[in-house]
Amino acid sequence: MNPHTDLHGRTALITGGGGPLGRAFASSLSDAGARVILVGRDEAALADAAARITKEGGEARTAVCDVSAPESVRALSSQLTDENVSLLVNNAGVAGPVKPLVDIEPDEWDDVFAANVRGVYLMCRAFLPPMLTAGRGDIVNIASVSGKRPLLHRTPYTASKMALLGLTRTLAGEVGPQGVAVNSLSPGPVRGPRMDRNFRLTAQLTGCTPEEAERDFASRAALGRLVEADEVARALLAMLAMPGLCGADIDLSAGMIAPA
Known part of the structure; x- marks a missing residue:
């Protein structure tokens, strides 16, 4: 546990909670004292991740949701009305196709943006209002170093992560004055x-x-x-230990953005 990050009394919602990175985030946040809610599409993976946290003495809850689907996010919000979510980690996303742009079908392009951008918008739209009412909260969007440098044959993915950086900075300006900090964390290849x-x-x-x-x-x-998943999780805790951080993007890519 990061000695400077005490999350006792806070509830964190992590999308993509059944995947390796989501599990790492959930474990680190739980170790820091947070109650965690793991959200994703794979019910079995979510249950396994939650069981590991509770086995270690933490508090974990799961909920199945497709963050790209408005009706699914609305149902999730209704399901969690008894929770006081003050930390939202938008981690869910898809890698998309690996091929030249001219070979990418429109449906493939739309699928990437639905998960990587619309999903973040829908989750923020659903879970921001209580944070604004309380006058405090944190949103961390998991972007990518690929949103800041070319990645050949991955145009929808890189474009979606560039869009996420713009969403983060703009939303930070909108809700920062009301006490909610919005930032992004950009891992390199994990x-x-x-x-x-x-x-x-x-x-x-x-x-x-x-x-x-x-x-x-x-x-x-x-x-x-x-980079390793636990390194990215430690970076998330470090961000939460910096109360003045808002509208920022933290690079954790082993120097992937450094010039060749």
Whole structure:
């Protein structure tokens, strides 16, 4: 636990809570004293993540929701009227296709923006009002270093993450004066199943091996490696320990944005 981050008495809602990064966020926030609500589409994955937290003495609740669907988010909000959510971590998202723009179908493009941008808008729209009434709260949007530098064959993903940075900064200006801090956290490639999938698709597209695709990608970072989920989770806690942080984007990419 970060000794400077005490979240006792606060309830944190994490979307994409059943995935590796969502689990890491939930575990770190729970260790810091927060009650956590894990939200996602995979009920079994959510239940497993919550069980691990409760086994370690934390408080966890799960709720199934498709954040890209307005009716699903409305149902989630109604389901959680008994909760005082003061920390929203918008982590849910999809990687999208790995192919040249001219080969991407409109439905593929729309699916990425629905999850990565509309989902954040819908969740903020649903859970901001109580924070504004209370005059305090935190929203952290999980963006990506890919929203700040080119990533070939991933146009819908990079465009969606650039859009998320704009959403974050603008919303921070809207609600900051009312006591709600909105920031974004931009990880570099996080080691795990999603990046393994991307490396396999890149290998198929370019004719290299997945291992070569990973080495090439990691070589673009100043530290020459991917980042780990627990490193990103620790960065989230560090952000919450900085009460003056608002409208900011924190880069945690092992130096992926550093010039080559």
